[in-house]
Amino acid sequence: MTAAARPASAELPPSSAADTQFEEAVRASLSAPVARRPRLGRLVSGAIGLLLLAWFLDRAARNEALAWDIFGRYFASSQVVKGLLTTIWLTAAVMAMSLILGAVVAVMRLSDNPVLQALAWIYVWVFRSTPLLVQLLVAFNIGYLVPELSIGLPFGPSVGHVASVKLISATVAALIGLTLHTTAYASEIIRGGIQSVPAGQLEAAWVLALSPGRVFVRIVLPQAMRSILPSMGNLLVDTLKSTSIVSVLAVPDLLYATQLIYNRNFQVIPLLMVATVWYTLVTSALSVVQFYVERRFSRGANRQQPPTPIQRLRTAFARRRPAAGSASSFQPQVVQK
Template sequence: MTDTDTAEPVRPETIKAVPVRHPGRWVSGAIVLVLAAMLIHMLFTNPNLDWSTFAKFFTEKQILKGLVATLELTVIAMAIGIIGGVALALMRLSANPLLSSAAWLYIWFFRGTPVLVQLIFWFNIKALFGDISLGIPFGPTFITWDVNSLVTTFIAAILGLGLNEAAYMSEIVRAGIMSVDEGQTEASQALGMRRLKIMRRIVLPQAMRVIIPPTGNETISMLKTTSLASTVAFTELLKAGEDIFNANYKTIPLLIVVSVWYIIVTSVLSIGQYYMERRFGRGSSRALPPTPLQRLRRNLTTFHVRPQVPERGAS
C-alpha cells in the first residue's frame, strides 16, 4: 500500500460569495428619495395649496351630500351594468342568430360612442321624442308623459352610465363564461339539468374567478366616471366642489378636497376587491392573492432580507 492510498482526501477551499452590486438600484432609489422630498417640501411650503381651506371644506355639508350622490350613482349604474352585461353575454352566446346579432349591435354602438356623448344625449332626450305615450301601436294613445318629468338629471346620468357599462360588462362576463371548460356543461346536460340552471349553478360560479378582478376595476372606474355627470347639471362630488370654488375662487383647495375623497373611496373599493378575489379564488390551483395587511407585513419583514448563497463543500 502506497502513501497516496493512505492520505486523507483534501477538502476544497470554501468559496467566499461576494454579493452582486446593484449601483442602478442605489441611483434610482436616490432619485426617488429626492423627488419625494421635493414633493413633501412643496406640500408644506406652497401657500397656494391653502390647507386651512382644505380642512374647512373637507367635511362641508355640500361636499358630503355630493359624495353620497356619487356613491348612489356608482352603485345603481354598476347594478344596471352588471345585470345588463350578464343578459347581453348570454344573448351573445345564444344559438339564436337574432339574439346574438342584437347583442352584438348593442355592444358595438355603446362601446363605439363616448360616454360623455351618451350622457348629453339622455339629458336632451326630449328633443328627440318630445312626449312618451302609452296606447295601441299605430293607433290611439291613452296616457302621455312629459319626458323631462321622467328623465331627470339623475335618471339621465344613470341611463348614460349604466347602459354604457352594460356593454363593457357583457364582454367581461362572456370571457368568464368561455373560460369554463365545456365539459362542465356537457356533464350537466347528461344529468338532465336545464341550460339556465347549468348557467346559474355550474358555469357562473366558476366564471366568477375571471369576472371579479375586471369587475372591480370597472367599479373603481365607474366611481371616477360619475364626475362626467356634472356636465348634465347633476350635483355629484365634483359638481359640489365646483359650486363652492365658483363662489369663493378657492379652486386648488377644493379640487384637493374632491381628489382626496375619491382616493379614500377608491381605496375602500380596492380592499373589497381583494377579499372578493380571495373568496371566489378558493378551491383553485393558484395561491390566493394576499390581503393588503399580508402584503404590507411581507414587505416590511423582507425589505432587508438578502438571499443566502450556500458555500461549496458545506455539509
C-alpha cells in the same frame, strides 16, 4: 442464525439521542425563513424612491398655491359630503343595473338566435362607438326627440300620455346615460368570462343531465367569476370617476359641489384637491374590497391563497426577528462511547 432468519426487530439499530437532536435541528432549519443578503441595487433604488417621495411631499406642503387651510375647511363640509353621497349612490345604481342588463345582453350574444345576436351586437357597437358625453347630452335632451311617452301596446291604442320633460330630470338622464354606456362594457366582460369556462365542464354537466339553470349557477358562474372580477372591478372604478362628467348636466355630484364653491371664492386648486382626495379614498376602498372578493373566488383555483397586506407585514417582521431555538443555535453533542 442466517440473514434470512433474522427477526424484523433486529434489522435497524435504535437511533441515539444525538441522531434525534440532529434530525430535529434539520427540520427546524428547513422550516425557518431564509435570511437573504441585501442587494446593493435594491437598497439604492429604494433610497432614491424614498428621497423622491420626501421631496414631493415637502414641495406639496410648502406650496402656497394649494392653500391647505382652505382644503381643510371645505374637505368635510356639508355641501361636499352631499355631493360625495350623490356620487356614491349614482355609481352603485349604475353598476347594479349595468350588471343585470349586461348579463342579458351577454346571453343574447351567446344565444343561437341570430336576431338576438344581431340586436346585442348592434347595441354594444353603438354605445362603445360614441363618447359618453354625447350619450349624456342625448339622454338629457330626449324630450326634443320624444316629446311624450305613452303607455299601451306597440302599434296599438295607448292608455295615457305623459310629457318626457316631467319624467326625465338631470339626475334621471345621468342615470340612464351612464347605465346604457356601462352596460355595453359589462356585457362584453360577462361574455368573456362565460366563454373562459372550459367546454369539458359543460359536457360533463350535460352527461349528468343537469338543468341549464343549475349548470349556470353551480358550474359556469363560479369559474367565470375568476375572469369577470378583475375587469369588473376596473369598470367599477372607471364608473366612479366617470360620474364626474355628469356635472355638465348640473347634477349635484362631488365635482359639481366643488365647482359651486370655487365659483364663489375663486379657490380653484384647493377645491379641486378636495375632489381629488375624495375620489382617491373611495377608489382605494373599492380596490381593497375587490382584492378580498377576488381572493375568495380564487380558493378553488390556487392551492395557496395570496397573502393579505396584514399577513405580509407579519411575515416581514417575523423575518427581522431571529427565531428562538433555530438551527444556528444548535450545537451537536458528541457522545463518547
